[in-house]
Amino acid sequence: MDTTSIKNLFKLKSVPIEPKIEQLPKTEQNTEEESPEESRKRTYHESGYRDSSRTNGNHSTLSICLDAVYSKFQNEEKEMVEKQQKLKESYVNEQKNRETEIKALTVSQETKEEQLRNKNKEIENHQNTIESLKAEILDLPRNPEKYNVKATKGASAKFWIGLILLIPITLYLATFYISTSYSAFFKSFDAKSTVIQSVLDANAWMKAWYDGFIEVAFVTLIPFVFLGLGFLIHMFGENKIRANYIKLGLLFIVTFVFDSILAYEIESKLYELNKTFDSPPFDLKIAFTKIQFWGIIFAGFIVYIIWGLVFDFVMKEHREKDKIKSEQEIRQKKVISLSEKINVLKKEIEEVIANIANTKELIIKTRGRIEELQNIIDGVIIPTKDYKLYASEYVQGWITFIGEKIAVSRTEKQTMIDDCIATYNTNLENVGANSDNQNLVYLSSL
Structure with a gap:
């Protein structure tokens, strides 16, 4: 309650001074039935009037009296069990919710701790496995039989024989396809050339070099096409599935067709060189009757197949001899x-x-909050709006006595009233009740 409101409650008026100052105001004579709240308000009002009469309205004494009023109000509130229970109901419910939250958090913590133990155990198992694998990697070259690895030290004789055979076969294929591709697509034949000279030209690459970039690039790179096809024979043979067998068949067909084209082109040029006026046009039927036609095909195609099979054999032997390294890589x-x-x-x-x-x-904070709530529940809740109401009644009674019984000038009397109001506001500030928030409560553990 602010100063203006209290001043408006007590407008001073001239009244005759009664012979006995202890006489109570007429409100004490009221015999009408009152509610407990009205009766309580009247009691505080009368107490203020009576205490003011004993101290002649001294504002300094009012401060002490208000402290006593606050203590009395606390004791009264403490005795109101049902009211205290109602005021504490929200705190009790919050405490129960917090205790439930503690249980949930404890279960969550135990679950996480179990997860932590399991993960640490899993790491320990993995580390033990790693140590075991590293030991096997080091021991494999010395004792391959211990780990059921059938391996021999060094390369086998079959591997070296296959590798030695593979090198000249590769050179042969390169020479053959350089010569035949140049003869089939770029070379001009003359009557002096023999069949062997027409197919295998010792200077094919040099002639292609002088003929131009396209020619030399074609005859240089075409052997790698067949070597690549031979490598695919090995790759498709790694997995024994139907699709790979189909691919192998297509590779053989493509190679055979290409060799047939080379043989046909060369045989066609030779036929045109030697034909007479009675000779029919050259076609496949005639080509199939020529021995050199089939010789060219098999000189390339059969050797190509041999190269692919030897290469496949060498790679398998290499894999066999390198089983230890393979097992080490698997473990690594x-x-x-x-x-x-x-x-x-x-x-x-x-x-x-x-x-x-x-x-x-969070558990620590929640337990701290539970303790705070328990202190509130164990203590006395002081509703500030109620105290402010009854304290204002007490001060009204105090000021009423000043207005009615103190025989001083109007100015001095107004000064006394202002001092009392200031003391009242100070008391509200001290006890935490001078707030506009009607829901604010002041907590005290008694």
């Missing part, structure tokens, strides 16, 4: 995979530890 890949899993687990453990720390912190 497992080590890398397990190391990556350990790194992932460590990151997960960091997250779990952070979550556990947050949960513990």
